[in-house]
Amino acid sequence: MTRAERYRLANGLAFLSPWLVGFVVFLLVPVVLSFYYSFCDYSLLQAPAFIGGGNYRELAADPVFWKSLTNTLVYAAMALPAGLLVSLGLALLLNQRVPGQSVYRTIIFLPSLVPTVASAMLWLWLFNAKLGLINTLLETAPFRAAIGGLNGLLGLLRLPPLQTPIGWLTDPTWALPALALMSLWGVGHTVVIYLAGLQDVPRELYESAELDGAGAWRRLRNVTIPMISPVIFFNLIMAIIGTLQVFAVPYIMTGGGPARATYFFTMYLYDNAFTYLKMGYASAMAWIQLLLVLALTAVAFWSSKRWVHYQSK
Amino acid sequence: MATAQAEKRAERGGGAVPRSVVPRPARRTPRRAHPERWVTVLALLLISVGFVLPFVWMLSTSLKTLDRTMEMPPRFLPDPVVPQNYLTVLQNPKLNFPLLTRNTLIVAVLSVVGTTLSSAIVAYGFAKIRFRGNGTLFGVLLATMMIPFPVIMVPLFGIFRWLGEHTPVPFLGTLTPLWLPAFFGSAFNIFLLRQFFLTIPAELSEAAQVDGCSDWGIFRRIVLPLARPALAVVALFTFMGSWNDFMGPLVFVQDPSQYTLALGLQTFQSQHGGTEWNLLMAASLLVILPVIVLFFMAQKTFIQGIATTGLK
Numbered sequence: 375m376t377r378a379e380r381y382r383l384a385n386g387l388a389f390l391s392p393w394l395v396g397f398v399v400f401l402l403v404p405v406v407l408s409f410y411y412s413f414c415d416y417s418l419l420q421a422p423a424f425i426g427g428g429n430y431r432e433l434a435a436d437p438v439f440w441k442s443l444t445n446t447l448v449y450a451a452m453a454l455p456a457g458l459l460v461s462l463g464l465a466l467l468l469n470q471r472v473p474g475q476s477v478y479r480t481i482i483f484l485p486s487l488v489p490t491v492a493s494a495m496l497w498l499w500l501f502n503a504k505l506g507l508i509n510t511l512l513e514t515a516p517f518r519a520a521i522g523g524l525n526g527l528l529g530l531l532r533l534p535p536l537q538t539p540i541g542w543l544t545d546p547t548w549a550l551p552a553l554a555l556m557s558l559w560g561v562g563h564t565v566v567i568y569l570a571g572l573q574d575v576p577r578e579l580y581e582s583a584e585l586d587g588a589g590a591w592r593r594l595r596n597v598t599i600p601m602i603s604p605v606i607f608f609n610l611i612m613a614i615i616g617t618l619q620v621f622a623v624p625y626i627m628t629g630g631g632p633a634r635a636t637y638f639f640t641m642y643l644y645d646n647a648f649t650y651l652k653m654g655y656a657s658a659m660a661w662i663q664l665l666l667v668l669a670l671t672a673v674a675f676w677s678s679k680r681w682v683h684y685q686s687k
Numbered sequence: 688m689a690t691a692q693a694e695k696r697a698e699r700g701g702g703a704v705p706r707s708v709v710p711r712p713a714r715r716t717p718r719r720a721h722p723e724r725w726v727t728v729l730a731l732l733l734i735s736v737g738f739v740l741p742f743v744w745m746l747s748t749s750l751k752t753l754d755r756t757m758e759m760p761p762r763f764l765p766d767p768v769v770p771q772n773y774l775t776v777l778q779n780p781k782l783n784f785p786l787l788t789r790n791t792l793i794v795a796v797l798s799v800v801g802t803t804l805s806s807a808i809v810a811y812g813f814a815k816i817r818f819r820g821n822g823t824l825f826g827v828l829l830a831t832m833m834i835p836f837p838v839i840m841v842p843l844f845g846i847f848r849w850l851g852e853h854t855p856v857p858f859l860g861t862l863t864p865l866w867l868p869a870f871f872g873s874a875f876n877i878f879l880l881r882q883f884f885l886t887i888p889a890e891l892s893e894a895a896q897v898d899g900c901s902d903w904g905i906f907r908r909i910v911l912p913l914a915r916p917a918l919a920v921v922a923l924f925t926f927m928g929s930w931n932d933f934m935g936p937l938v939f940v941q942d943p944s945q946y947t948l949a950l951g952l953q954t955f956q957s958q959h960g961g962t963e964w965n966l967l968m969a970a971s972l973l974v975i976l977p978v979i980v981l982f983f984m985a986q987k988t989f990i991q992g993i994a995t996t997g998l999k
Binding site: 375379382383385386387388389390392393395396397399400401403404405407408411418464467468470472473474477478480481482483484485487488489490491492494495496497498499500502504505507510513559563566567569570590615618619621622625626640643644647648653656657660661663664667668671 | 723724727728730731734735738739740741742744745748756757759760761805806808809811812813816817818819820821824827828831833834835836837838839840841842843844845846868870871872874877902906927930931933934937938948949950952953956957964967968970971972974975978979982986990993994995
């Protein structure tokens, strides 16, 4: 290494030093400790005692663990695709030049700014089975007619009819879908990212597609989607990481109920750590969560080779 | 690039330059464009009503008497209108709004100052200093963004407890754990600022270097002033993040005198809420209000900030 190189290295590390220290103290050490604790019996009050894979064996036989994992994955299977589709659809609509465009954009963006706790309070009230706005609206004529029609259809298929009023947060069947529905109110952030992506699609591509006789659907399918696929991919990764950590909303709104129907992975982790003081057990869950995030992200990256197109600029 | 497109459109004879620079498929046949446009407008109107309705309902409930909130079927407009609900909330000793606001502001302001400063310094190192290992360390930085908070919260709790026992400064039971990490940069903000610093022409810093300016001098006098818009984005997002954070205070704060708004509101709801919906909605609106005001004050910073995060 020459003197100049050594100087630059020292200088670079000096500038990086706040992050390097923070990275080691607040991230690397916790991650390594968490790995170690996951093999320990650790109650916070006493020093951790090594017990090998005991926590993991116990987890494998713990029905609550499986319930919380299933809930989280079922919720993700609903909220993740719905969120991505709805936000893409909204971005496409908001990208059309219509009068009042900026007003619509603001309206759809605003809910995503609402602090989680406040939106949890609001939706508790909206979902209230007796007095809530949603069930009140469902009692109005147009919705009753729609529900009547739906029940007719369900009857033909020999399925049980939809019972009203719906116990959004009190009926185990409805609680997870209700939370997924609520999450759609906050898609504004993702919509803005999509909009930025849409605005970067070169106009010429649409013009030549139209000259070739491509209709709206073909233009969407063959121009828009491929061109913004890196943005879709980015949003997908963010959604995976976010959805697997869901905590505040169910913690505040349902406390995991009814009958553990909304007891999410992170809630059980939190309870183990700070309610039952089973820190080792919680750490084992933490590592499973980390591996789950990494595995799903890896799958997304692997699949991206087939559908994400990066422009060479 | 965006302005270039707008100019192009203006040249084509489109009249005034549209405020938003949105390329959309050129419509050469107005006959076909019209019905599509109406469908779009109708859809946007309906969806907007759906998005606004919760806010309206919240406001309406917050101005009702308790009896009226339990009326069946509920009325849309509050009658009588009870703005005193807001005073009741602000003066409620169980909620202690002034204290909660003070705590939240302490955490938010310290986090904003800490993370903006430290992230900018680190981002300069990543963007402007070519040293061996820069790329590898940047890869590490990006990877850390994938680690969920729940994974590290248990050891972090232990670390803060240890620090409190082995230094004269108490950690747990104070607000410190909520803002201290901000002073060591945050991966997301460092990434955001690095991308911005990369767009600052190298000639500027090279000229300063020739004049004998150190890296710190270049950072202070050239990069920081130019980076103001990006720093505003970081400050804004950090403020929002602190204002919003629920899990951090839940884990690290123990004494009610240290509660933040998020934690205080949740505690109030779980203890006395559930029935007093008018007061709960008034309190929630009070928590939302600063965020909305901030948005309208810094709309551009918000939108551009979010847009850049997704594209780089």
